[in-house]
Structure formats: C-alpha cells, structure tokens
Amino acid sequence: MSAGTRKIDVIVTDVVPVNELVKRFHFQRTDGQLLPTFSGGAHVVVEMRDDDRTRLNPYSLMSSPLDTRDYTISVRRDDTGRGGSLFMHQRVNPGMRMVISSPVNLFSLDLRARKHLMIAGGIGITPFMAQTSQLAGDAGNFELHYTCRTETLATYADVLKGRYGRRIHLYRDDQGERLPLEQLLASQPLGTHLYICGPAGMIEWVRRTAAEAGWPDDTVHFEHFAAPQPGKPFDVTLAISGKQIRVSEQQSLLEAIEAAGIDPPYLCRGGVCGQCETKVISYDGNFLHNDHWLSEEEHQSGRKIMPCVSRFEGKSLVLER
Amino acid sequence: MGINFRKETFRDDFSFRNSPEQIRRFPFPFHEDSYMYAVNIEPHTPGPKNTVFEHLIDVDEHYISEMEDRALVLAEDPLRCQSLPHMTLAGWDLLELLMTQKAESYPEHFSLTRDGDNWHWINRPLGIDDRFTFGDVSTLPYGPMAYITRQSQGDFCVLDQRDGNLWMDAGIVTTQADWSLDFDIGMNFFEWHAPVPLAHDMGIFNRALKFLTNIQQGQPARRFNWTMTINPRLDTSPENYHKWGVDRTTVTPENVGQKVHLRVELQTFWRLPRSNALVFPIRCYLIKMDELVTSPKWARRFHRVLRDLPNELAEYKGLTRYRQTVVEWLSQYDDGAPTSSGFGPD
Ligand code: FES
Numbered sequence: 001m002s003a004g005t006r007k008i009d010v011i012v013t014d015v016v017p018v019n020e021l022v023k024r025f026h027f028q029r030t031d032g033q034l035l036p037t038f039s040g041g042a043h044v045v046v047e048m049r050d051d052d053r054t055r056l057n058p059y060s061l062m063s064s065p066l067d068t069r070d071y072t073i074s075v076r077r078d079d080t081g082r083g084g085s086l087f088m089h090q091r092v093n094p095g096m097r098m099v100i101s102s103p104v105n106l107f108s109l110d111l112r113a114r115k116h117l118m119i120a121g122g123i124g125i126t127p128f129m130a131q132t133s134q135l136a137g138d139a140g141n142f143e144l145h146y147t148c149r150t151e152t153l154a155t156y157a158d159v160l161k162g163r164y165g166r167r168i169h170l171y172r173d174d175q176g177e178r179l180p181l182e183q184l185l186a187s188q189p190l191g192t193h194l195y196i197c198g199p200a201g202m203i204e205w206v207r208r209t210a211a212e213a214g215w216p217d218d219t220v221h222f223e224h225f226a227a228p229q230p231g232k233p234f235d236v237t238l239a240i241s242g243k244q245i246r247v248s249e250q251q252s253l254l255e256a257i258e259a260a261g262i263d264p265p266y267l268c269r270g271g272v273c274g275q276c277e278t279k280v281i282s283y284d285g286n287f288l289h290n291d292h293w294l295s296e297e298e299h300q301s302g303r304k305i306m307p308c309v310s311r312f313e314g315k316s317l318v319l320e321r
Numbered sequence: 322m323g324i325n326f327r328k329e330t331f332r333d334d335f336s337f338r339n340s341p342e343q344i345r346r347f348p349f350p351f352h353e354d355s356y357m358y359a360v361n362i363e364p365h366t367p368g369p370k371n372t373v374f375e376h377l378i379d380v381d382e383h384y385i386s387e388m389e390d391r392a393l394v395l396a397e398d399p400l401r402c403q404s405l406p407h408m409t410l411a412g413w414d415l416l417e418l419l420m421t422q423k424a425e426s427y428p429e430h431f432s433l434t435r436d437g438d439n440w441h442w443i444n445r446p447l448g449i450d451d452r453f454t455f456g457d458v459s460t461l462p463y464g465p466m467a468y469i470t471r472q473s474q475g476d477f478c479v480l481d482q483r484d485g486n487l488w489m490d491a492g493i494v495t496t497q498a499d500w501s502l503d504f505d506i507g508m509n510f511f512e513w514h515a516p517v518p519l520a521h522d523m524g525i526f527n528r529a530l531k532f533l534t535n536i537q538q539g540q541p542a543r544r545f546n547w548t549m550t551i552n553p554r555l556d557t558s559p560e561n562y563h564k565w566g567v568d569r570t571t572v573t574p575e576n577v578g579q580k581v582h583l584r585v586e587l588q589t590f591w592r593l594p595r596s597n598a599l600v601f602p603i604r605c606y607l608i609k610m611d612e613l614v615t616s617p618k619w620a621r622r623f624h625r626v627l628r629d630l631p632n633e634l635a636e637y638k639g640l641t642r643y644r645q646t647v648v649e650w651l652s653q654y655d656d657g658a659p660t661s662s663g664f665g666p667d
C-alpha cells in the first residue's frame with residue numbers, strides 16, 4: 001500500500017505577516033468539518049501548485065492540538081531556496097483553496113518525561129508552539145529556551161511569554177545574549193527529556209553537548225528537516241517504470257519522479273523519515289547526500305539515495321523505481 | 322435492523338454457537354487451497370455489507386457474551402489490563418476512536434453526544450449510560466482504556482512510539498491465543514517478538530517495524546492470522562494453560578465437528594492522534610467445524626490447507642496433536658472438486 005498521506009482540502013482563511021521574514025497561514029477544511037486531531041510536533045505537507053509544477057513542502061503545525069477548527073503554520077521566507085517559501089509568501093492569499101496532507105508526527109513528545117526541556121532556534125520555534133499548548137493543557141512541566149537573531153525576529157516570543165511567563169527564556173544574538181547550554185544541561189532534574197528544533201548547526205551543537213554531558217540518546221529528541229537544496233540539473237533512469245527523467249535545478253529528485261507520473265512513498269520530504277529510500281542500481285558520478293536517514297556507510301556505498309533531499313552529479317544514475 | 326445478541330458461554334458448558342448469518346460473514350482466511358506464511362498487510366477500509374469489514378470496528382452477535390467473559394477474566398486476573406502512567410493520553414485517544422466508530426456504525430445500539438469536553442455515552446446492549454469529562458480520569462469508573470475496552474470485543478495492544486521503536490506500554494488481553502500481556506508489558510517490538518520461530522530473519526522484523534512506525538492517522542491497516550482452538554474458549558492465555566492445554570488431547574473423530582474451531586484473528590493497526598501512539602486491536606472469530614462445513618467450498622479448502630500445512634507451522638500453531646484426526650474428518654467433505662478463488666463461502 002502507498003505510504004503517501006491522506007489529503008485534506010482546505011481553504012486559506014487568513015494570512016498574517018508576523019515580521020519581516022515570517023508569515024502565518026490559517027487553514028480550515030473546505031467542507032466546514034473539524035480538522036483531524038494531532039499531537040504536538042506534527043507536520044503537514046502543503047501542496048503548492050505553481051502553474052506547471054507542484055511543490056510539496058512540510059511545515060510544522062503550530063496551532064493548539066486542542067483546537068482543530070483550524071491549522072496554522074508559519075513560513076519563513078527563504079530568498080535563495082527553491083521557491084516554496086516564496087510561493088507561500090507571494091501567491092497564497094485568504095480565500096485560496098489548497099491541499100494539505102493529514103498530520104504526521106516525527107517529533108513527538110516523550111510522555112514519560114518528568115520535564116520537557118525545549119531548545120528552539122529561529123523558525124524552529126513552530127513545533128514548540130503546538131507542544132507547549134498540549135503540555136500546558138495537561139499541566140505538563142516544560143521550559144523553553146529560544147535563540148534568535150534580533151528581538152524583531154523572535155517570532156512568537158511575545159505570545160509565548162504572555163502564555164507561559166518565566167518558563168520562556170529568550171536569547172538575542174544582536175544583544176550578545178548566549179544560551180548557557182552547558183549550565184542548563186547540567187542543572188536538570190532526573191527524568192528530563194531534551195527537544196531541539198532549529199538550524200542544523202544548532203542541533204548538532206546541542207546534541208554534542210548533551211552527549212558529552214552524559215545524556216542518554218533516548219532522552220534527546222530533535223527535528224531535523226533538511227529543505228531540499230537547488231542544484232545542477234541531472235538525468236536519471238527509472239528502471240522499474242522504464243522512464244528517463246531530468247531533474248531540473250529547482251526540483252528535487254522526488255518531485256521529478258512524481259512529475260513523471262510515479263507515486264513513490266514519502267512522509268517528511270525532509271530526509272528524516274526513511275520512507276522514500278530508493279535503491280541505486282548503477283551510477284557513474286557523485287551523490288550529494290543531504291538526508292539524516294542513511295548512515296555514513298550507506299552514503300559511501302552508493303547503493304541507496306533519499307530522493308526527497310539528495311541529488312546527483314555525473315554521467316548516469318539508474319534507480320530501482 | 323439491530324444485531325440479535327446471543328446469550329452464550331466461552332467456558333464451562335461452552336454454549337457458544339454462530340447463527341447461520343454469522344457463519345456467512347465469518348472471515349475465512351484462505352483465498353486459495355494452500356497457505357503460505359506471509360505478512361500480508363492491506364489497508365483497513367470499510368468492505369461489503371454482511372462481512373466483518375462492513376464497519377471498521379465490528380460488533381457482532383457475540384458482543385454481550387464476550388464482554389461478560391472479559392469481565393470474568395479481569396475479575397480473576399486484573400493484570401490482564403495494564404497501562405503504564407504515560408499511556409493515559411493514548412487511552413483517551415482509544416476511547417474516542419471506539420466510541421465514535423461504534424456510534425457512527427451502530428446508531429441503534431450506541432450513541433455519543435459531545436459538547437466540548439462533556440461527553441454522554443450510551444451503550445444500550447450493556448445497559449450503560451454515562452456522562453463524563455473527556456480527559457478527566459476521575460469522571461470514569463476505570464481508566465479510559467479499561468473503560469472502553471470492557472465494552473469492546475477483541476484484545477487491544479497500545480504501543481508507544483519512541484526512539485524509532487514501538488513499546489508495549491498498555492493493553493488489555495483476555496481473549497488472546499497464547500501470549501501474555503503481563504510478560505510483555507514495557508517491552509519493545511524486538512523483545513516481544515523474540516519467541517516467534519519461523520520468522521527469525523531480522524529483515525522481516527525491520528521491515529514490519531518500519532511499516533508500523535509509519536502508520537498514519539486516518540489510514541488504518543489490517544492483517545489476518547489463524548490458528549485452531551479446541552472448545553470455543555476465548556481465553557487461551559499462558560496463564561491459563563493448565564485449563565486449556567489438556568483440551569488438545571480430547572479430540573476424537575466423533576467430536577471434531579463440535580469441539581474443533583478455526584480461530585481467525587483480525588489485527589488492525591491504527592495511529593492515535595493526540596498521543597502519537599499506535600493501537601492494535603486483535604479481534605478473534607471462532608467457527609466450529611460443523612459450522613464451517615455448511616459451506617462446501619470452505620470445507621474442501623480447509624481440508625486441503627490443513628492437510629498440506631508444513632509440519633513446522635503446524636507445530637508452531639500447536640495443531641500437531643489433533644491435526645490428523647481433523648484432516649480425516651474433513652476429508653469426507655472434500656470430493657476433490659475445484660474451489661473458486663477468493664475468501665467467500667460459495
Ligand atoms: S520522504 Fe522522508 S526521508 Fe525522504
């Protein structure tokens with residue numbers, strides 16, 4: 001059976017500029033029903049139909065899981081990306097009909113935790129918006145540490161402070177404020193779980209510091225969506241379906257496979273869930289692996305690729321698809 | 322038209338029977354004349370009328386009696402129902418799933434009225450009429466999982482998903498073929514599968530785990546399993562082996578028709594929305610050989626399947642002691658005629 005997610009028809013009910021880089025989008029079901037219940041940390045995949053092509057980008061749900069009249073996501077404009085965020089910023093207006101997937105959670109709270117310690121960087125704040133709503137509704141014990149470039153880019157810091165007061169700690173780069181990570185990790189009660197969402201460098205830093213401080217792996221959770229990167233076009237042969245495709249500069253390999261009328265499985269489209277894993281039959285060239293799913297050895301082996309985020313440069317690539 | 326609930330027992334005098342209508346909707350698990358072990362999972366979508374798939378959560382004529390049997394098992398052994406503290410939210414998810422499905426599919430028997438968190442649940446067959454606050458454990462007589470699964474046929478395993486693995490952290494198991502919740506509680510996917518023989522290939526487990534951890538909200542899946550049970554006993558747990566193990570030695574050519582049952586387990590797999598946990602309801606359907614052979618096709622086919630079953634599988638399913646007797650008994654219904662493909666009785 002296809003692992004693709006179930007689609008939901010929605011209407012954009014509001015688009016709210018939050019600051020110079022971030023816009024918030026509100027969706028309701030076109031049939032007026034409630035949206036599916038979800039758990040904090042879940043994402044939906046938003047379909048963007050842009051004239052001749054379809055992009056599918058994952059965004060964390062930031063609205064409260066306790067209220068499913070609407071879903072909200074926040075999108076940070078990325079002027080150098082492949083255009084998904086620009087499409088959202090420039091083309092999506094209230095009243096527009098769109099299609100999103102059912103929610104999928106790859107960044108779930110560990111409900112055994114006695115305390116949830118959350119560390120957010122930049123737009124990585126969004127899954128924590130939903131998680132804190134969920135925990136607060138259940139009298140959960142949490143604390144959020146949020147790093148941002150400037151006060152005005154501290155998206156939703158005001159909202160969070162208004163809701164949770166001293167449980168929210170803000171660190172502004174331009175004010176020279178630094179997250180006292182080592183101290184923070186050293187002073188947590190037994191049974192604390194750590195959650196990280198933000199830029200790759202930050203995730204790495206926090207994970208490394210936690211590992212050095214002796215935190216067991218199963219208490220450290222992180223959301224590590226890699227946005228597919230643009231790159232040089234390349235050609236691929238799909239052996240099972242007998243098709244030749246070209247992946248254009250702004251397209252991901254997964255999108256190019258889909259554009260050829262094939263429906264491969266996916267969940268995250270960000271290189272973390274493992275669902276799109278594809279066998280390489282033969283190749284002559286170099287892989288540009290961008291996923292967080294395959295191991296280092298698998299990357300070296302040239303036998304597998306995650307088409308949602310990874311690319312290829314070279315003469316030929318034949319995939320089992 | 323409502324369901325005609327039967328009054329019957331699954332112990333002592335074993336008065337369990339299937340009505341002719343129930344026989345025709347039995348989920349016969351063999352679509353051809355032989356059986357190969359395979360993990361065949363398919364989407365769990367509503368199926369044709371008068372099959373056990375008509376509704377995603379099936380309620381049948383044995384409902385009230387099965388619930389009475391469950392209450393007896395729990396009274397004797399409360400550890401058959403356990404939920405680790407972090408699984409309460411999953412319990413509420415399960416309660417919502419079962420109440421909404423039942424009320425939607427069987428409005429003449431169940432009704433649910435929701436006003437925000439104030440819920441009103443009526444279960445007419447069991448004479449229950451309760452108002453409670455969703456999310457507030459103190460407003461129910463049991464925890465949410467125990468409350469709703471005392472009103473739902475089948476066993477339920479509730480699995481927490483973390484660290485890329487699944488953990489059997491809650492469940493109610495009173496009708497299970499030969500495994501123990503109390504033994505498996507808190508174990509992960511690999512630990513609780515440890516005793517399975519034939520599938521020792523880790524690759525199978527890795528693929529199954531990957532499939533299960535990717536089960537999505539709103540897209541349940543299902544698979545079948547089958548074995549045989551002597552006497553219509555629901556509770557064939559390891560805890561009670563001393564009660565039922567000896568049954569296997571009591572099969573004679575004279576009593577096959579009444580004593581020997583094909584036991585089909587319908588396992589479904591669901592993602593729970595608030596907790597991100599998974600629930601696997603495992604529903605058990607029993608049919609006597611006398612009832613099975615009322616379908617000439619099923620009689621022929623089951624004869625062939627059982628006759629040709631590899632020994633190691635027969636051993637694994639615990640059929641060895643009486644298989645030959647049953648095969649001989651069934652052979653009188655197999656004239657060698659071809660059978661039509663598919664599961665149906667005709
Ligand atoms: S879709 Fe999740 S790793 Fe590619």
